Amino acid sequence: MAGTAAAGATRADRTGTRDRILNATLVLFNDRGPDRVTTAEIARTVGINEGNLYYHFKTKEALLQALFKRLEADATAFMTDAGSNISVDPGVFSGFMRRWFSIVWDHRYIFRDLPGVIAIAPTLREPIRGLSAAMRLVVDGALRQMTDAELIDVPDEEAPLLLANVWIVSTYWALYLSLQEGIEDLGQDHLDWGLKQVASLFQPYLSDAAKSELIAMLGRPVLREAV
Numbered sequence: 001m002a003g004t005a006a007a008g009a010t011r012a013d014r015t016g017t018r019d020r021i022l023n024a025t026l027v028l029f030n031d032r033g034p035d036r037v038t039t040a041e042i043a044r045t046v047g048i049n050e051g052n053l054y055y056h057f058k059t060k061e062a063l064l065q066a067l068f069k070r071l072e073a074d075a076t077a078f079m080t081d082a083g084s085n086i087s088v089d090p091g092v093f094s095g096f097m098r099r100w101f102s103i104v105w106d107h108r109y110i111f112r113d114l115p116g117v118i119a120i121a122p123t124l125r126e127p128i129r130g131l132s133a134a135m136r137l138v139v140d141g142a143l144r145q146m147t148d149a150e151l152i153d154v155p156d157e158e159a160p161l162l163l164a165n166v167w168i169v170s171t172y173w174a175l176y177l178s179l180q181e182g183i184e185d186l187g188q189d190h191l192d193w194g195l196k197q198v199a200s201l202f203q204p205y206l207s208d209a210a211k212s213e214l215i216a217m218l219g220r221p222v223l224r225e226a227v
Contacts, residue, residue: 005172009040012136013197015114017046017048017052017056018056020046020054021042021046021048021053021063021071022063022066022067023058024035024042024045024180025042025063025067026048026067026070026107026109027045028042028044028045029067029109029113030080030107030109031058032110032184033109033112033115033116034060034064034109034113034116034120034185035113035116035119035120038059039053042063049225054161055111060120060121061120061123062123064117064120064121064124065121065123065124067110068110068121068128069125070107070128071103071107071110071126071131072131074103074106074107075131075134077101078099078132078138079098079135079138079210080101080131081096082096082138082141082142082145083138084140085142088148088149088151089117089215090151090209090210090213091217093142093145093146093151093210094213094214094216094217097170097195097198097217098195098217098220099168100135100170101191101194101195104170104171104173104174104194105186105191108174108186110128111171111172111173111175112174112175112177112184112186113175113178113179114128114175121160132167132171135166135167136163139163139166139167139170140163143159143162143163146210150205150207151206151207151209151210152205152206152210153205153207154205160204162201162205164196165201166201166202169194169197169198169201170194170198172185173190173193173194173197173198174190174194175191177190177194192218195217195218196218199214199217199218
């Protein structure tokens with residue numbers, strides 16, 4: 001009985017340490033990028049030695065793989081909710097846009113530093129591509145719902161272009177700011193900037209009701225107070 005309890009406590013401690021490592025790594029990667037953070041720094045941040053870190057994650061690639069699973073879980077929950085939506089309220093669709101931007105923000109290292117992430121973890125190339133393809137289907141479905149609800153009117157020949165541009169901008173705005181503008185320290189104002197870029201793509205096609213909701217959405221910050 002005592003042995004079983006001790007084994008359970010040991011497993012819980014290992015799980016707790018693993019989660020603390022991932023939490024600290026996510027913060028460090030988001031702040032500076034995976035290629036600028038060492039395993040020694042991660043260990044110091046968590047308060048463990050590197051040997052303990054390597055017990056849980058033998059390489060930086062393993063850390064990136066585990067963090068990607070967190071992104072995948074967040075994105076899958078988002079896709080499930082968006083895919084099952086039957087509401088035609090404009091606020092629902094703007095809410096989905098804000099939620100996706102929040103997910104991108106929470107995992108911004110992978111979007112901002114994608115070339116570096118792939119260089120460190122080439123095994124993530126196909127999973128990232130697969131997630132991108134799945135998300136594009138969700139965006140396409142949302143556009144079809146908005147069209148059916150007469151919230152948006154996009155000519156058939158322009159729909160594929162809009163879909164591609166919405167996905168590119170909503171996903172890789174952080175990479176653009178990093179590579180083209182040299183901005184590494186992203187904040188709320190940059191997040192708002194990215195959201196406005198996507199909104200500008202939709203605006204010419206929106207109904208009056210959808211435009212009003214879009215304007216209201218842009219007046220609300222994306223980040224939660226706890227972030």
